[in-house]
Amino acid sequence: MSFNQTLEEMKQQFIAHSPMEVQAAMFRSIREQQESGVQYGLQEGQKAKDFTLKNAKGIPVHLYDELAKGPVVLTFYRGGWCPYCNAQLRAYQKVLPEIHALGARLIAVSPQSPDNTLSHQEKEDLQFEVLSDTNGLVAAFYHILYDVPSYLQELMSNQFKMDLAEYNATDRWILPIPSTFMIDESGIVRSAYVNPDFMKRLAPEDILDELRKL
Numbered sequence: 001m002s003f004n005q006t007l008e009e010m011k012q013q014f015i016a017h018s019p020m021e022v023q024a025a026m027f028r029s030i031r032e033q034q035e036s037g038v039q040y041g042l043q044e045g046q047k048a049k050d051f052t053l054k055n056a057k058g059i060p061v062h063l064y065d066e067l068a069k070g071p072v073v074l075t076f077y078r079g080g081w082c083p084y085c086n087a088q089l090r091a092y093q094k095v096l097p098e099i100h101a102l103g104a105r106l107i108a109v110s111p112q113s114p115d116n117t118l119s120h121q122e123k124e125d126l127q128f129e130v131l132s133d134t135n136g137l138v139a140a141f142y143h144i145l146y147d148v149p150s151y152l153q154e155l156m157s158n159q160f161k162m163d164l165a166e167y168n169a170t171d172r173w174i175l176p177i178p179s180t181f182m183i184d185e186s187g188i189v190r191s192a193y194v195n196p197d198f199m200k201r202l203a204p205e206d207i208l209d210e211l212r213k214l
Contacts, residue, residue, distance in 0.1 A: 003091050003203045010083060011199045025155045033146070033177065033196035040177050041144050041194030048074070048183045049141035053109065053131040056118040061107070061129050064187065071104040071190075071214050072183045073207055076139055076176040078198065079112040080120030081162065085178070088201040093126055095204040102211040109133050111176065113169035134169050139176035144194060148173035182210045190214060 001009070015023060033040075042048065050064045066072050075092070077085040092099075092106060099106050106128040110117065114132045121130045139145035148156075148164060153173050156162045164173045179194040180202040191210045193202040 003087075003201075003205070006087060006091075007084060007199060007201065010087065014199075019159075022155060022159055025151055029149060029152055030197050030199075032149070039143075040196065041179050041192050042142050042181060042189050044189055044192055046189050048181065048187045048189050049138070050187070051138045051141065053133055053138060054114060055129050055131055056114065056121045058114060061131055063107070063183075066105050066107065066129075067183060067185055067187055069105065071102075071185060071211060073099060073104055073106045073180065073211070074109070074183055075106070075178075075180040075202075076109050076133075076142065076144055077178055078175050079110050079167065080116060080123070081112075081167065082198070084199055084201065085110070086124060088178075089124055089126060091204045092207070093124070093128070095208060096127055098208055099211065102208065102214075104211050104214075105129075107131060109138060109176075111136050111139065111168045111170070111174055113167065115169075116167060133176075136170075136172070136174040136176065139174075142176075142179065142181070144177040144179050145174055146177065148175055180207070182207070182214070184214050 052060050052062045055061050109131045111133050117130050117132045133139055136145040177196050178198050181189050182191040184190050
């Protein structure tokens with residue numbers, strides 16, 4: 001089964017087994033972002049914003065230091081609580097040797113707290129940098145940050161017993177739109193995948209195809 005087929009199967013399972021009010025809220029959020037008219041994300045040809053974030057062990061990681069070693073695949077995800085994010089990162093882990101063979105590095109960024117980032121990385125046995133952007137500043141630099149609407153806050157609190165602000169160790173309910181950017185050594189975004197539909201992600205084979213073009 002391909003990566004995209006796996007995500008589609010997860011979506012169909014969600015539709016088959018989730019309460020209607022949960023489905024309605026999730027699909028409403030996706031639709032509102034798609035119809036907002038906002039152009040999310042840095043675009044191809046733009047300069048990537050430099051940043052410094054701490055990894056799961058509390059060590060600062062500088063984007064431009066990593067770019068000095070080769071291209072970077074920079075992916076933003078929602079958090080370890082999101083099954084689509086977990087499927088995405090596991091799939092990327094599988095092609096990590098091929099990413100390295102093409103001279104590139106993979107960096108994943110989420111707003112979850114360092115403690116949750118560490119437990120997530122250990123749980124999934126991820127061998128690439130997983131960074132914490134708890135206040136969403138880097139996601140904002142890349143034009144993908146949004147405030148979780150009140151109806152989703154209520155849903156997550158009541159249905160899933162989850163306080164996203166607490167999970168992310170901040171005072172706001174914020175999330176990034178799932179996105180993946182290919183950045184070359186000069187810091188230029190060579191391709192960008194930004195999709196408000198959190199049930200869809202850039203496939204691993206598409207990452208490898210884009211890296212081969214660099």
